[in-house]
Amino acid sequence: ALPKSDLHFLMSEAYTEDTYQDIREMGKLLAEEIVTTIKSSPKEYTRISFIGHSLGSLVIRAAIQEPMLERYISKFHTYLGLSGPHLGMMYSPSYLVNGGLWLMQRLKSGKSLQQISMKDHSDVKQCFIYKLSERDQLHR
Numbered sequence: 001a002l003p004k005s006d007l008h009f010l011m012s013e014a015y016t017e018d019t020y021q022d023i024r025e026m027g028k029l030l031a032e033e034i035v036t037t038i039k040s041s042p043k044e045y046t047r048i049s050f051i052g053h054s055l056g057s058l059v060i061r062a063a064i065q066e067p068m069l070e071r072y073i074s075k076f077h078t079y080l081g082l083s084g085p086h087l088g089m090m091y092s093p094s095y096l097v098n099g100g101l102w103l104m105q106r107l108k109s110g111k112s113l114q115q116i117s118m119k120d121h122s123d124v125k126q127c128f129i130y131k132l133s134e135r136d137q138l139h140r
Contacts, residue, residue, distance in 0.1 A: 008045070010037050012056075019055055020110025023128060027062025031069050038072070049078035055112065057084025061132055088118040088129045 014033040015026035038045060052060040060079065063069065092098050105113050114120040115128040124130055 006043075008037075008041065008043075010034065015059060018110075020108055020112050022111040023055070023058050023062050023115050026059045026112070027064075028066055030059055030063040031066035034063065034072075035068050045072075045075060047077035048072060048075045049080075050076075051080045051082070052084060053082045054084060055116070057081030057086065058116075058129070058132070061086075065132070065135060085116050086129070086133075088127070089116050 010033070012030055012033055014029035015021070019026070034048075050060045050064070052058075060081070064073075064076065089097065089101060092101075101113065101117055105117070111120065118124060118127045118129055121127050
């Protein structure tokens with residue numbers, strides 16, 4: 001935290017070992033880490049804000065869907081997602097991005113890559129990212 005401030009920062013390490021796993025699972029790990037941090041702190045938090053970059057933006061959105069964080073929803077204050085693939089990468093106009101995704105999917109099979117490219121279900125309305133947008137806790 002900052003000197004003489006009442007701020008506390010959590011730099012998550014819950015899912016950094018395997019960012020190719022299911023985004024839901026990474027969200028669950030992050031939610032568990034947040035709850036553990038809150039419960040282990042002697043002070044009561046009045047506001048909880050989130051900052052995520054790239055895939056981390058989606059992991060945060062998945063985490064705040066977890067039932068274990070439901071009791072803290074009234075404390076959610078700010079969400080800042082930087083360069084997150086919130087709309088997926090289904091129709092990227094960049095050949096470079098498409099080529100990179102294709103290569104990554106061949107070299108490192110992972111659920112998160114399928115979810116980001118919206119290939120985790122044959123029906124786009126059943127894809128993880130589509131469903132995540134339907135039940136977002138950010139609008140409460």
